Amino acid sequence: MIGWTTWDPWRELEALRREVERAFEDYRIGGPRFRAGFLPGLMARAYPLLNVSEDKDNVYVEALAPGLNPDTIEVSVLHDTLRIAGEKTPITAEIKPEAFHRNERGAGRFVRTMTLPTEVDGDKVKAEYKNGLLLLTLPKHEKAKPKQIAVQVA
Numbered sequence: 461m462i463g464w465t466t467w468d469p470w471r472e473l474e475a476l477r478r479e480v481e482r483a484f485e486d487y488r489i490g491g492p493r494f495r496a497g498f499l500p501g502l503m504a505r506a507y508p509l510l511n512v513s514e515d516k517d518n519v520y521v522e523a524l525a526p527g528l529n530p531d532t533i534e535v536s537v538l539h540d541t542l543r544i545a546g547e548k549t550p551i552t553a554e555i556k557p558e559a560f561h562r563n564e565r566g567a568g569r570f571v572r573t574m575t576l577p578t579e580v581d582g583d584k585v586k587a588e589y590k591n592g593l594l595l596l597t598l599p600k601h602e603k604a605k606p607k608q609i610a611v612q613v614a
Contacts, residue, residue, distance in 0.1 A: 507566070508594065518597050519580055523593065525594050540575055544573075584599045585597070
């Protein structure tokens with residue numbers, strides 16, 4: 461005899477709810493992927509926003525970071541790990557935080573760490589801050605550059 465089951469829409473919705481919760485689980489406060497930052501809200505946001513590209517000799521990083529105090533910018537590289545730190549000053553110190561109706565422009569100290577696509581030579585890194593962009597040129601380490609191999613015909 462074939463067993464019959466009836467379709468239960470509430471059971472289906474409960475299963476969907478569990479799947480959605482599981483998908484967002486790591487991004488809750490305290491989850492393994494949660495990173496503290498100075499921006500307000502339930503979840504910290506990565507700051508500054510980064511574009512990363514590369515060619516055969518260099519890795520290029522563009523960090524969107526308007527409003528930074530250039531004297532506070534710190535850039536360091538170790539093997540294939542990039543660390544950018546700095547401080548974003550508030551627009552005005554005269555307005556108390558509790559007086560804001562909405563404050564989406566965060567201020568304070570930040571640190572952003574990322575793994576680069578390859579190992580770079582930390583001694584030759586060039587950094588420039590202009591028009592709210594931090595532009596980094598990170599030369600690839602010699603052992604990370606592709607080598608041309610001659611093919612001999614026998």
